[in-house]
Amino acid sequence: MKAAELKDKTPEQLREQLVALKKEAFNLRFQQATGQIESTARMRAVRKDVARVLTVMNQKAAAAAQSN
Template identity: 65%
Template sequence: MNAQELREKTPDQLRDELSSLKKESFNLRFQQATGSIENTARMRQVRRAAARVKTILNEKAAQAAQAE
């Protein structure tokens, strides 16, 4: 999901997305530890997607604070 699609979402939707990414990251780390991971590149994709969501959340929080 790209940044433009994320910016169109509400903060609650972004928090849900972040939660699901964190769960997926945990599952991927667990698979790596047990040696059953198939796509190691997915770990990097999930980590960057989570960072992207956090960045958008911070931008939205800053805009809300500035509006007040």
């Protein structure tokens, strides 16, 4: 997922994306704890995607606050 893709989304879509990513991160942690995880690299990718979504959300919030 690229930051440019996220910048085109609405705040509601970003929140939905964040919820989905956090659920996936939880499931991956659960799989790791039970020894069922297939790709440990996906955990890192999901964490970075969560950070990207939060960054874009904060940038949009700052831009909205400045415009008021």
